[in-house]
Amino acid sequence: MSESRTFQKESITVAFMMQQLRETVGVEIEPLNNAEEAPERDVTEGNLHRPGLALAGYVELFTYQRVQILGNTEHRYLEHLDASKRRAAFRNVTQFEVPCIVCTAGNEIPDPLLQQATDAGIPVYATPLPTVRFMSTLRGFLTDQFAPQQSVHGSLVDVYGIGLLLIGKPGIGKSEVALDLVERGHRLVADDVVIATKRDESILMGSGTDLVQHFLEVRGLGLVDVRAMFGIRAIRFQKRIEVVVNMHLWDPDEEYTRIHMVEDTHEILGVELPMVQVPIIPGKNITVICEVIAMNYLLRHYGYDPAEVFTERLRERIQQDDARRPRRGIEYFEHDYE
Secondary structure, three states: OOOOEEEOOOOEEHHHHHHHHHHHHOOOOEEOOOOOOOOOOEEOOOOEEOOHHHHHOOOOOOOOOOEEEEOHHHHHHHHOOOHHHHHHHHHHHHOOOOOOEEEOOOOOOOHHHHHHHHHOOOOEEEOOOOHHHHHHHHHHHHHHHOOOEEEEEOEEEEEOOEEEEEEEOOOOOHHHHHHHHHHOOOEEEEOOEEEEEEOOOOOEEEEOOOOOOOEEEEOOOEEEEHHHHHOHHHEOOOEEOOEEEEEEEOOOOOOOOOOOOOOEEEEEOOEEEEEEEEEEOOOOOHHHHHHHHHHHHHHHHOOOOHHHHHHHHHHHHHOOOOOOOOOOOOOOOOOOOO
């Protein structure tokens, strides 16, 4: 099996951040000075900062390495100062190498202050979005950019809305099962290499690589372009990883789960995911089993656990006097002999 590799971005450029905000996220944001021509600056963390105290003169704990947000409060503070004090207050910020300044809620800083930022090589942008909304959007984008990632050898398929990660040794049949699931109407996210991204303490998002995308490699057949062959309905670009299906050859000496479907777990980036061990033997329909795994996960998610229902039924049966005698599931056969 290919080794998993963990990686995380250390920085992104301001130009890249702004381009993605416009083109991918859909935020209306424009430069106020020659931001596109200024020396490139980097963003190194996902936290944001509103420099109210810095404008007032307290810079001892000023986190200048963060993106600086000037909202209504900061602009009103600057407006109530006279021209010389306004320049001095703004210099408290521009004396540091801040990545960039963003004016929110349609605010724009006066030309003298804009020139100060330009002379310091600080790009300044403006957006009509309210401050809280813009900060929430930008924080979400930066959280994604700086989230830890790990490459996982396997196939990720959306089955009934549940992200199933198929893992196992090379050649065990992961891609073949994924192809069969796609043919049955489910959606492929990635094959061979899945990039898992930790978006939250317990949330893992999965996607493919920019090279492989939605190609499947089937041994003996070659590459299959799922999008071209099955259409856009057969693919997804991202999906939360919720259940791991570990495919491996049948081992007669191993004890497999009989009643409880999910007991094992599989860790990716510190997140424990439920894992189902699926032994491979000739004639076993792994595709149908994967569908059942997804549906059973849905049942458990909505509060119904078939193992608990069966266990309770078994407990009640044992307590009866005639527990050793097997009983029919119905008490009377209707006239349907066929």
